[in-house]
Amino acid sequence: MNGTWLGFIYSDWKNPDTGEKPTAIPVMLTINQSFFRISCMMRTGEMESSSYSEGFLIDPDRQIKNVAYSYNSKPRLSLSERSIPHDGTAVLKIVEKPKQKLVGRYWTERLTKGEIVLEYHSKDLLEELPEDLGDHPVTEDENLR
Template sequence: MNRASLTILVLLGAAIWALTLSGHGWVLPLSFFTPLSAVVSAVSVVILLWDVWLWRLGLLHPWPVSRPVLRGTWRGELTPAKGEARTIFLVLDQAFSRIETRTFTAESRSASIAARLDKVDGEFLLAAIYRNDPDLLLHDRSRIHRGAVCLWVHGPDPTELSGCYWTDRDTKGQLRFERVSRQLSSDFASASALAARSA
């Protein structure tokens, strides 16, 4: 929410509050609205803190916040419909209002173009559309491509994700992940190091 929208929302709330008080016989001076700018700034800070950090506090789960905290590095197994299973790492960068995915294998990396975490049939489902970039020297056998992934979230404090993927190269397969750290890795090597330390 930008500052203009937030200002309108706070002003609307203040106006409703003032009208309610007036209906109860209060006489309010125009100075009642003087702190508007300060209130908007304070609410902006609270919303930012909530979005980035506060909502993840354990004491707020599972009520009033039911959304699971997935932020961190996850080690998994990618099993294609044709071919051998291989190790893959999933890194989830999550705020209350958004979630972004990155994956790393020994030969490629991908990043989400769009991603959502929603409740479906009583369980949370992470769905994303991504772009995959294989290492430059492998482009002759593995071209840049796009794909989609759906991962079911298991439990309110999840340690496991599972689901499937498919791509515009007509490939598909299954995925299963286990959380190895709440830290965010930047590549395959750093994710492997985190996984080794957690073993």
């Protein structure tokens, strides 16, 4: 799992000024995994979230492979009027075949929730969102909405 994962968030958050939900939000998740520890850093154009509690639920007999983590999200300071720092949790199913993917959900103490769809990008731990993320092959899936 170590490396950078790219994809999209589909959120039920509504802009307080317009009442509209955002379109698919480009997102990057970097996972730093060793034998004893895992840490997750998620970035969008508006925020950065870092994990503080992480774990796996692996049960081959029940065909379950999940990673879950709780995180603290820090939106850009310029967005403090509509987006405050908050905690949340993500649970992602680990898909290895036919392509490496992470697919799951998240929820926050702001009472927002949504879906996350990511594909493995590289073993490098990128530090900012690639500019061409909108061209990434993970696209909006009507089954997630």
